[in-house]
Amino acid sequence: MENHNLQKEIDAFASKYIKEIEIESPSLNFTATLMKKIEANQKKVLNQEPLISKKGWFGIFSVIFIVLLFSSKTKENSVFEMPKLNFSFIPSLKINQIFETLSISNTTLIAFLLFGGMLLFQLFYLKNYFDKRFE
Amino acid sequence: MKTTNDQFYIEKVLKGDANAFAFLVDSYKKMIFTLAFKMTKNREEAEEICQDAFIKAYQNLNKFQGDSKFSTWLYSIAYNVSLDAIKKNKKHNNTLEINEINYHKIASFDTALQQIEQKERAKIMDNCLLKLPEDERSIIWMFYYDELSLKEICEITLLSESNVKVKLHRARKRLLNIVETTFEPEIISHYGKS
Numbered sequence: 001m002e003n004h005n006l007q008k009e010i011d012a013f014a015s016k017y018i019k020e021i022e023i024e025s026p027s028l029n030f031t032a033t034l035m036k037k038i039e040a041n042q043k044k045v046l047n048q049e050p051l052i053s054k055k056g057w058f059g060i061f062s063v064i065f066i067v068l069l070f071s072s073k074t075k076e077n078s079v080f081e082m083p084k085l086n087f088s089f090i091p092s093l094k095i096n097q098i099f100e101t102l103s104i105s106n107t108t109l110i111a112f113l114l115f116g117g118m119l120l121f122q123l124f125y126l127k128n129y130f131d132k133r134f135e
Numbered sequence: 136m137k138t139t140n141d142q143f144y145i146e147k148v149l150k151g152d153a154n155a156f157a158f159l160v161d162s163y164k165k166m167i168f169t170l171a172f173k174m175t176k177n178r179e180e181a182e183e184i185c186q187d188a189f190i191k192a193y194q195n196l197n198k199f200q201g202d203s204k205f206s207t208w209l210y211s212i213a214y215n216v217s218l219d220a221i222k223k224n225k226k227h228n229n230t231l232e233i234n235e236i237n238y239h240k241i242a243s244f245d246t247a248l249q250q251i252e253q254k255e256r257a258k259i260m261d262n263c264l265l266k267l268p269e270d271e272r273s274i275i276w277m278f279y280y281d282e283l284s285l286k287e288i289c290e291i292t293l294l295s296e297s298n299v300k301v302k303l304h305r306a307r308k309r310l311l312n313i314v315e316t317t318f319e320p321e322i323i324s325h326y327g328k329s
Contacts, residue, residue, distance in 0.1 A: 007304075009241050014307045017248065018279035020257045021264065026168040026182050031160050034186050038153060038193055 141205040148196055156196075160189055163206060166281065167213045173276045174217040176265050184220055188213035203290060207283070211291040214273065221269060233308050234315075244314050263313040271306035278303055 027033075052060070071085040141162070147155035167188055171181035191212050192199075199208055248256050264272060274292065277283045283291070288299050 006236070006238065009238060010236060010307045010311060013241055013245065014275065014310060015279050017256070017260045018264065018275065020253065021261045021280065022257055023165050023280075024169040024172045024181075025165050026185055030164055030168075030182070030185070031157055034160055034189055035154070035157050037186065037190060038156065041190065041194075042153065 142201070145196060145199065145205065148193070153193075156189075156193055159192075159205075163209055164189075166206070167209060169280075170210065170213055170273065170276065171217050173264065174214075174269055174273050175220060180220060184213065184216050188216045191216065203287070207287050207290055210277070210281075210283075210287075214291050217273075233305060234312050236308055236311050240315065241311065244311065244318070247318055248314075259317060260314075263310060263317055266313045267306055267309055271302050271309065274299060274302050275306040275310065 067087075068085070070089060071087055141159065144155045144158045148159075164185065168181055168185045171184040171188070172178060175181050175184065188209070192209055195212075199205065248259075251259065264276070267275065274288060277288050277291065278285075285296055285299055288294075289296050292299065294302070
C-alpha cells in the first residue's frame with residue numbers, strides 16, 4: 001500500500017512537470033521543403049517508363065497486322081472459315097541474300113568484338129561505381 | 136473532430152491532391168519533430184527523421200486502414216525511423232543507475248521546482264528528460280506529454296503492455312534521480328526543510 005502510494009506520487013510528479021515542457025518546432029520552411037521533396041519523388045515515379053513504350057507496341061502490332069493482312073489477302077475466304085494464311089511472300093523478300101552479299105573485313109570484325117567487350121566491361125564497372133556512390 | 140478532418144485530407148491526397156498532404160504535415164509536424172528530437176537529442180537529425188517519416192507516410196498512405204488514429208499511425212512511423220537513425224549512430228546510449236526515491240525527496244524537488252519561474256522550470260525538466268535512456272525517454276514522453284494510452288504506445292513501439300509498464304516505472308524513477316543530481320544539493324535540502 002505504502003509502495004503504491006509512493007508510485008502515485010512519482011506519477012503525479014512526472015505528469016505535472018513533463019506537461020510543462022515546451023513542444024519543439026521544426027525549421028520555418030519545413031513544410032515547403034518537404035512538399036518539394038514529395039513532388040520530386042512523385043516525378044521520379046512518373047518518369048519510370050515501361051520497357052516497351054506505347055509507340056513500340058503500336059509498331060509491333062502494326063507489323064503483325066500487316067503480315068497477317070498480306071497473307072490473308074492472297075485468297076478470298078468466307079466469314080465462317082478460318083483464314084488460310086499464306087506466308088510464301090516472305091522468301092520472296094530475299095532477306096537471306098542481303099547477308100550473303102554482305103562482306104565484313106577482319107578489321108571491322110575485331111573492332112566490333114573489342115567494342116562489345118569494352119561495353120560489357122563498362123557496364124560492370126559503371127554499375128559498381130554507381131552502386132557505391134548511392135550507398 | 137481532428138480525426139474526421141484528417142480523414143478528409145487523407146482522402147483528398149489519395150484522390151491525387153498532393154497539396155492536401157501539407158495540411159496533415161502542418162497539423163502534426165511539431166508533434167513528430169518533438170518525438171524525433173527527444174529520441175535523438177539532435178535538431179538536424181530530428182528534422183531529417185521528421186521529413187523521412189512524412190515522406191514514408193505519404194508513400195504508404197493507401198495502406199493506412201483507419202483502424203487506429205492517424206496520429207498513432209504517423210507516430211509509429213516516426214518512432215521506427217528514429218530508432219533506425221539511433222542504431223546507425225550509436226552515440227546516444229547512456230545508462231544511469233536508479234536510486235531509491237522517497238516521499239521526502241519528491242516533496243523537496245517539488246518545492247524547489249516551484250520556486251523557479253515556469254519557463255526556466257520547463258527547460259530544466261527538458262534537460263533532465265533528455266538524460267534518460269532513449270527507450271524510456273520516448274515512452275515517458277508519449278505517455279505524459281502526448282497522453283497516449285498504454286495500448287497506443289504498445290501499438291507504436293511494438294512492445295508488450297507489461298514491458299511498456301516496466302519501462303515507464305523505471306523512467307519515472309530515473310527522472311527523479313536526474314532531477315536530484317541536476318539541482319544543487321544545498322538548494323534541495325534548503326527547500327526540503329521548509
